[in-house]
Amino acid sequence: MFLKLQDNAIFVADSHYNLKNKEFLVFLEQLDSKKIECSQLILMGDNFDFLSGESKYFIKQNEILIQLLNKLSLNIEIFYLEGNHDYNLQKLFPHIQVLKREEQPLLGKYKDKTLALSHGDNFINWQYDLYCSVIRNPILLKFLNMIDFGNFISKKIDSSLLGKNICHKMKDFNLLVKKRINNYKSDIIIEGHYHQGSTFEFKDKKYVNIPSLCCDKKYIKIINYEFIGVNI
Template identity: 65%
Template sequence: MFHNIKYDAIFVADSHYNQNHQEFLTFLKKLNSGEITATQLILMGDNFDFISGECKYFIKINQELIDILNILSQNIEILYLEGNHDYNMQVLFPNIKVIKRENQPYICKTQDGKSIALSHGDNFIDWKYDLYCSIIRNSTLLKFLNILDFNFSISKKIENALLGKSICHDMKNFEELVKKRVKNYKTDLIIEGHYHQGKSYNIDNKFYVNIPSLCCSKEFSRFTKDGFKKESL
């Protein structure tokens, strides 16, 4: 299925929303108030530091964001690509088109007819990582873990571990990684998140864009007739 990406669409990636990183909530409030405007909102994954449709504790602590996103989805077309921190979310967002990892890259077209591939960016790794991803996304397993999560003890350990992670860094060999990743795509444009680098490259007649991490650089990207433009929160 082809999805048309409109000019003025906003792309947001890797907000990793938690009590230390509030940028995603700030962004959504500005979008809801009209201070930021967009024809479409494309969420590139990992905008929650962790959430899944089965995990009651993380749904509870992220409820404000869930509510705002569902309000926004009544007036703005929203596409959400699941990442490695946020998955099994369709049940949370009935009016948002949620693209699971196994359905990425999601192939779209721009208004001028160019093909564009959207991926969170943690695909095309290897079979071991694919297996790991399928296990941690298993809905039955996650529901069973909820039963064992007395007083949210497991969830709070996960939350504390995530809060202690350092996620903002400069990848010295990022262009070399991109050259390898581009080989997996056949579209004119390739848009990814995941790597927190916010850089773009022309490689093999393909234009690659890594959407900046909202929590690291306080930036998101807007798609215009002249290409992708970074905007500050």
């Protein structure tokens, strides 16, 4: 899969949609009504606070958004980079180009610049890789769904996520970025995950962390090499 990034493309990251965080629904409704217009949408992961293709409870809870995304995907080119809160999504979004964690970074080109896009939870360590492979295992998820009597497992996950404070600034984030860019060879590196909404330039590389739609109420639009924050 290869991304030919267009001017006016929109990036949305870390919406963490749930009963408390409604920003992603507002954004999608504005796209649907043409209040926001774009022909290319890149979803950088964790747009749902939790969603997997095997979880009946969370599929039902997010049904309106799933239907909206599928409707929009008929007219907008959409890429969905799975995050650590939303995965195994291809079956839910047949017309969206979904990239699993192990398929990231998504490589591409913007004008004369090369691109690499990831949700941002890759290149951590082997222990985290193992954890990710376990929690994404379709057989395990189907089994958990089967024994989720009265949705007690799903409701416990839901309650735990609703109680989390996910909006905070990271100290020395620039130091983490310096380490992360060594994993990429592209001119421009775009990630979500960290909820920082910051841009850095190191020598010949530009690093863009897409802001959390939930925390900052912003998405990003690219216009003539500039990554511009837009309030919803």
